[in-house]
Amino acid sequence: MTVLLDARTSQNASLANSISIPILLNTTPGLFGQIGLNTQTATGSIRVQLSGTATIQLPLLPAATTITLQVVRGTTLNDPLVFSCAQSLDLAILGPQLFTFVASDVNVPKPASGPLIYTAFISSNLLGTFRVGPESFNGIAYSD
Numbered sequence: 001m002t003v004l005l006d007a008r009t010s011q012n013a014s015l016a017n018s019i020s021i022p023i024l025l026n027t028t029p030g031l032f033g034q035i036g037l038n039t040q041t042a043t044g045s046i047r048v049q050l051s052g053t054a055t056i057q058l059p060l061l062p063a064a065t066t067i068t069l070q071v072v073r074g075t076t077l078n079d080p081l082v083f084s085c086a087q088s089l090d091l092a093i094l095g096p097q098l099f100t101f102v103a104s105d106v107n108v109p110k111p112a113s114g115p116l117i118y119t120a121f122i123s124s125n126l127l128g129t130f131r132v133g134p135e136s137f138n139g140i141a142y143s144d
Contacts, residue, residue, distance in 0.1 A: 005042055005141040008035040010120075013133030016055065016096065021131040023056070026068055029077060029121035033137025036115030039108075044144030046108040050083065052120055052137040055096045058089050059128025065089045067129065070121045071103055077121060089129070096132050108141075116141060 010033035013019045024030045032054060039046055056067055068086045072079040083103035090097060108116065120137045 001144075003042075003143050005046070005143050006038040007140040008037055008138070010035050010137040012135045013131075015133055018133040019131060019135075022127070023067070023122055023124040023129040023131060025127065026123045026125055029068070029070060029123035032069070032120040032122040032131075032135065034075070034117065034119045035137060035139045036117045037139055037141040039110055039116045039141050039143070042110050042141075042143035045106075046110060046116070047142045048105040048108055048116070048118070049140045049142075050103040050105065050118060050138065051101065052135070053098065053100045054122060054135045055098050055132050056089060057096050057130045057132045058091070058094070059126060061128070062091045062094075063126055064091070065129055066125045067099060068123045068125075069099065069101060070123075072119050072121070073105060073108065073117070075117055075119050079119070082118065
């Protein structure tokens with residue numbers, strides 16, 4: 001029987017155009033969201049479902065721009081990569097563009113102590129793109 005262990009949300013902005021945070025270059029991705037899931041009661045294998053939303057605004061002088069999202073199991077970019085995607089912004093859309101993703105992490109090792117941490121990072125190939133909201137990062141952990 002499947003057991004729900006925990007569910008968490010990192011909600012940075014609930015409303016459209018409620019923030020204005022520059023997106024860093026691919027060489028130095030910025031933190032987009034972080035959650036810690038309580039999995040200490042797991043008795044079987046752990047599975048985690050992750051999802052997120054980020055809303056991006058093109059630079060003032062629109063140019064071919066690719067946004068990269070990365071999710072790691074841990075707190076730094078050197079931790080195990082669980083999910084990554086890259087998508088080009090549509091130059092024909094002058095307003096904000098919404099990106100969503102869904103990811104899974106299967107047969108996750110139970111942490112020796114403390115929460116199971118996931119961190120989402122965002123970056124761009126060009127300077128001048130901004131996170132404008134809404135944005136969130138969610139996780140749900142299950143065990144057998």
